[in-house]
Structure formats: C-alpha cells, structure tokens
Amino acid sequence: MRKPSPRTRQHDAETQDPDTPFYDAPTGGWGSVNSLRRNFAEAAPQGDVFEVLARHNKPGGVMCSSCAWAKPATPHTAEFCENGAKSVMWELDRRRADPDFFAAHTLAELRGWPDHDLEKAGRITEPMRYDAESDAYRPVDWDTAFEEIGAELSKLAPKEAVFYSSGHAGLETSYLYALFARAMGHQNLPQSSNMCHETTSVNLKNTIGTPVGTCTLEDFDHCDAIFFFGQNTGSNSPRFLHTLKAAVKRGCKIVTFNPLRERGLIEFVDPQNPVQMTVGKPTRISDHYYQLRPGGDVAVLAGLMKCVLAAEEAAPGTVLDHDFIADHTTGFAELEAALVALSWEEIERQSGLARAMIEEAAGVYLAAEKVIGIYGMGLTQHVNGWLNLGMYCNFLMLRGNIGRLGAGISPVRGHSNVQGQRTVGIGEKSSHMPADKLRTLFDIEPPEEDGMNAVEACEALLEGRMKALISLGGNLVRALPDRARMEEAWPKMRLTVYIATKPNRSHLTPGEVSYLLPCLGRTDEDIQATGRQAISMEDTFSHIYGSVGRAEPASEHLKSETDIVAGIAKATLPENPKLKWDDWVADYGLVRDLIEQTFPDDFAGFNERLFQPGGFYRGNPARERIWKTESGKAQFTTPTTLSALGDSPEGADVMTLVTLRSNDQFNTTIYGYRDRLRGLEGSRMVMLVNRDEMARLGLGEGETISLRCAIEDGVERRVEGLVVTPYDLPEGCVAGYYPELNPLVPLAYHEKNSKTPAYKGTPVQILRSSAA
Structure with missing residues (x-):
C-alpha cells in the first residue's frame, strides 16, 4: 500500500473543503422534518402509522426496529428520529x-x-x-x-x-x-x-471481561468529555443527538476522530424545540473534529497516551490513576515502554494528523475528570480492530475511566436487538x-x-x-x-x-x-x-x-x-415433551420464564419488569470493576503496529476503501437516493475522493471508473460503473456505499480474532475506462 506522506490536514469543527459536496445545514431541524414529509409521500404507509409513531419507544408501544439507542424513562413527545420513522413507514407499506x-x-x-x-x-x-x-x-x-x-x-x-x-x-x-x-x-x-460489532464481542471480553460496553444512559449526565472514534451519530443513531445536546449544554466537551466530516457530530437543531427551530442557534456538538486517515486510530490513540504520560512525568502522581492501575489492571509497564519508544514522526505519518492536533485533543482528556469513549464500525471493521479496541481501553484506563459513574467505553450498536x-x-x-x-x-x-x-x-x-x-x-x-x-x-x-x-x-x-x-x-x-x-x-x-x-x-x-x-422446529425434531412449542407460541411470557431460568443473573423477574420505564438493566461486571478475564484484571494492550489496516500491496495507485451507509438507508435497506447529510443525491454508484488525489491520479470529476481489489489471491474482484465524485476526505483513501462495494472485500480479509469483514479498510486500485 502507498505509504502515508508526512502531510497533515489542519481541520477543526468549522473547516470544510468548500469545493466539494457537503450539507451546510445542521443535523435535525427542518432538513429532518422535510425529509420525513418526502418519505411519507413516497412510502404511502398504512393509516395507523401515526398511532404507532405516537407510542414509539414508549412503555407499551413499539420499540424501534432501527438502531439500538436507549429508550429514556421520561420520553420526548416524539421519541423517534428520522431513521426510526422511516423504518416504521417502510414496514407499514400499503403495497x-x-x-x-x-x-x-x-x-x-x-x-x-x-x-x-x-x-x-x-x-x-x-x-x-x-x-x-x-x-x-x-x-x-x-x-x-x-x-x-x-x-x-x-x-x-x-x-x-x-x-x-x-x-x-x-x-x-x-x-x-x-x-x-x-x-x-x-x-x-x-x-x-458478525459483520459489524463482533470485534467488540470478542476483543472487549478479552480486554475488560465483558462483550458489551460499560456505560448506561445515566453516565451522559455526569461525564466531562466524550471522545468519538468511527461513529456517525447523525445517520445511524440520531436520537443520541438529544443526549449530546444536553451534555454540551452543561459544559461537556466532545472530541471527534473520523475520516469523514459527519454533520451529526458538528451541529444539531432539535426538531422538537420550537425556539431552536425558529429563532435559536444550532447546538455545536464537537469542540474539536479531526479527519484522521482510515486505519489511523491506533496511531492517534498512541499519541494521546504519549501526551498523558508526558503530563504525568511533568507532575508525578497527579495525572495517572495509579490506584486503579495497580489494583485493577495488568500490563501497564509493557504499554508504557512501547509508547515511550514510539516516535511522533511515525504517529503523524500513520494518523495523518499533526502532533499539535493530537496534543490539543489530549488537553481535553487531561482536563476532564470523567470521560466516555464512543465508537462504531469505523473501529471494528478493520483487520487490526482488536488493537483499535485495546488501545481505546488503554487510553481510558490510564485515568481510571472505566467502571465508574460518568465514564466508560461505549460501542453504539446499529441494529435494534x-x-x-x-x-x-x-x-x-x-x-x-x-x-x-x-x-x-x-x-x-x-x-x-x-x-x-x-x-x-x-x-x-x-x-x-x-x-x-x-x-x-x-x-x-x-x-x-x-x-x-x-x-x-x-x-x-x-x-x-x-x-x-x-x-x-x-x-x-x-x-x-x-x-x-x-x-x-x-x-x-x-x-x-x-x-x-x-x-x-x-x-x-x-x-x-x-x-x-x-x-x-x-x-x-x-x-x-x-x-x-x-x-419448523416441531417438524424437524423428534418428539420431546419438554419442548413445548405450542405452549410457547400461545404465550410468549412462558418463553421469558425460560430465559430467566437459563440466564438468572441477567433476567431475574423478567416478566414483572418487562415494561419498566427506561428498561431494566441486566448488569455488567466491568461497570462494577469486576474483571472476568483470564487474569482477573483489566488488560492493557501493547501495540504491535500503528495501523489498523492489514498487510496489503504497496504502490502509489493503491488506495484504502471505506464503505459508507447513507442518510436514506438502514443496513441493506435503501429507503431512497438522498444522502442529505453528506450533500449527495442520486446514484449510489459513486466513488468519493479528494481533489488533490484526483489531480495526482489524473481523474476527472464525473468520470466513470472501476474499482479493483488490490489483494492478489487468485480471485479477481471488481465493481464497475462508479462515478468519480470529489469529496472532503483524507489523502490515500476513497469511499463508496455499502452494500454496493461489498464485492471488493475478500472473505479472508477480516478482523484477526472475530473475523469481522474489514469494510472500513480494504486496499483497492482505480481502473480508468480504458483499462477497465
């Protein structure tokens, strides 16, 4: 793969390449309202759609089939987002x-x-x-x-x-x-x-002893800072924006690392707030926004931790949480030695960010008593996703930010259950x-x-x-x-x-x-x-x-x-009087009794607590600082590389492919052809690339090209008919839509431990029409 250059991008939350498509309005607001109006006209749902939406994500109502964000104990008047409403209208189709x-x-x-x-x-x-x-x-x-x-x-x-x-x-x-x-x-x-967050299930369990995140909704009322890596809130979990708005309003600082500038993490207007919708100003979400290179998360986290160690060296005993590290972790000495040996030059090369930018972000972390780490598939869908998560846990554990109120690591799941x-x-x-x-x-x-x-x-x-x-x-x-x-x-x-x-x-x-x-x-x-x-x-x-x-x-x-x-089970299995399929179909409460008997620690009183406002918590040992790992402690991870990308061919023509979901999409369901929050509309057969790379590669805007997987394993993988579209991206990478570009990702190119496909970091080559 073409080696990263020393050039870096000096971006913050207000900097946007004006010569590429982008959405210049806040997330939410009238854009969201108008999108729902258009979608309603196109979907033509059943008449009872309004009754369903009125009770959506409320006790006794329907829980959203879109994302897995929390349903608060005290819901909003409309406890659904643009994506949730689209999923309801799509399901209640008259056709x-x-x-x-x-x-x-x-x-x-x-x-x-x-x-x-x-x-x-x-x-x-x-x-x-x-x-x-x-x-x-x-x-x-x-x-x-x-x-x-x-x-x-x-x-x-x-x-x-x-x-x-x-x-x-x-x-x-x-x-x-x-x-x-x-x-x-x-x-x-x-x-x-297996295609998205299995990296979490396997590797978070190895590191802190739990296959899921450690936070609850309550933590967002107490955190001082939130760090985002590889998660697009505006398109994938818009109800999260209400939580972020409340956190920002009380003084919480938000720092975002993502290759694309996603509007949901830049600014937001609450569609349920009449003042903000009319005369008010948008809520700025991220205080700092850094467009790192795909796969550069390991390097960024290494740089952040070097800053923490430097602060500790300057003021011994005041920065690191020494008691937490001594009592609850193992492997700190090895991590410290590895970080000290890393050069800032290499961190800059791999991350695509300047040292000053990483130091700026570290300043937010050092000033915060309680920090939450948020991430999405931008971290998990990499060959070295295990290292992404290990380094993220390292970063949080240095100051004891796992297992206490207002702090923790929190993957945002994209599917409801x-x-x-x-x-x-x-x-x-x-x-x-x-x-x-x-x-x-x-x-x-x-x-x-x-x-x-x-x-x-x-x-x-x-x-x-x-x-x-x-x-x-x-x-x-x-x-x-x-x-x-x-x-x-x-x-x-x-x-x-x-x-x-x-x-x-x-x-x-x-x-x-x-x-x-x-x-x-x-x-x-x-x-x-x-x-x-x-x-x-x-x-x-x-x-x-x-x-x-x-x-x-x-x-x-x-x-x-x-x-x-x-x-199907009744027709397949031999007769067994204890497999009471007919009884279970007649009364789902009996199935919940079985779940409680099978998993008593998680589901005690299942039927009695089913409609508890805000849901009932099944618990998490790591939140209580009980580490169900082999060592009985949280495990610091020593980095073996500064890139989350896998081994792949080198060459000036090899680019890193990042696959995306649009604002008008849920997983493989395509609601329409408007990717409003990215300023894109029309065909999904596009290849996004920045203008500097277009010039370097001799590509013209609107030119039709093919992408070819650069991994040589005896299988030719191509997607043809992609239109070159300039976009604000880091150098060395291209982006396009999932699932259209899935054919470019080899089955064997996956995260090391969980086998999650590396959809966020596949090496590809661009073929001009004459070569295609």
Missing part, C-alpha cells in the same frame, strides 16, 4: 408482494431490479415455495411448508445446517431459535453482528447458552463442538459443507463480503428458507429447495391463543424493553417469527 406479484415476475427478471425497488414491492402476504421450472415463487400452505422443511433438515447431518439471524427478531424468538439449533445438534448460529440476541443464546459457542441448563430444562444433549460464524459459514459454502440455510430476517447475500462468489455458490445449497417481511436480494438466490415465509413486523399486532403478545429487546446499554405491535397485519396469512421458528 403487497402477493402471489400475483410473484407470478408476474421470474427471479431472473427481479435480479435486474435495484434493491430499493425490490423492497418497495411491498409486504409479502403468503408463504411461497420456489418453482425451478417457472423460475418463480408459488404459494404453499403453512403446514406443507413446515412439513417439507422439516423433512429436508432431518436428512442432513446437523452441522450441515446454518441458522442465521439479523438483529430484528425479539428475545423470545431468538431464544427459541438458539434452542432449536442446539436441540438439532449444531451451534451454527451466525448473526448480523443485535446485542440482545447474543445475550439469549444466538452464537456459535457453547458459552453462549449454558449446556447444563439445557440438559435440565429440556432433556437434550447440546453439542460440544463450536459452530460457525458468518465468515466460516461462507467458507463452508464454498467448500460444499453447508447444505441448508434458515435465515431469520436480514438480507445476508447482500450484506456479505466477496458477494460475487457468494451469489455463485448460494444456489448449490439443498435448502434455503427465508423468513421476511418484504422481498430482498437474498430471496433471488434460492437453493435447490427454497421457501419464502412471511412474518409479522414489529409494528404488527401479534395475537396468539392467550391474546395480544409482547416481545422484548436489548439496547446498546444492556437495558431490556417490552414491545407491543398494534398495527393491522399486512395479511391474515402472516405468522409471527416465534410461530414460524416453532413450526
């Missing part, structure tokens, strides 16, 4: 992808549709079975579908089946899904977190669901062999070892790296079963036998034998909430996700 729709379109034809148009076809209304002769889905009744799926699964060795889940399903369905897999005899339970699903057993390891409890409660012998995560399942697919996939929500084919290879291999599976609300790209790659099973959405009323049912989920702060759908379902033929999982 119907009914049997007539599927009869009118072959899968070959639908593969030519954009992702946006596929989902815009509307809600699926009846269970469907793929007919290879006509290349179309045809209706099938539920009993037949369950019977045939069960027969197919029963023919396979258990480890040949994979049960995938997105972060949408509630805790009740997720628990039964995890139980079903283990009763069948496998632990192949990949999840959407992705964290909760792991909590109740969805995961490939025996530790995710205690075997002794399964033996006692259900008289089953769970497997001892670890199962497969998403990358491992893909490897098994390419090798012919994966024969069946059950997909509980999501759009897995579209979300995976190396997509061209995945789409080619997918139809070789014997069985694919997709549980979904709307058609998406994955449904167009059926196995030899394939079913499309329509489920209730989270907003839909779920009536079972004992009446209306509630489901539950976990937020990014380990709080649990009940959720009740009240909208009219899109079809009388829909089943709940819980009912579908139970139906």
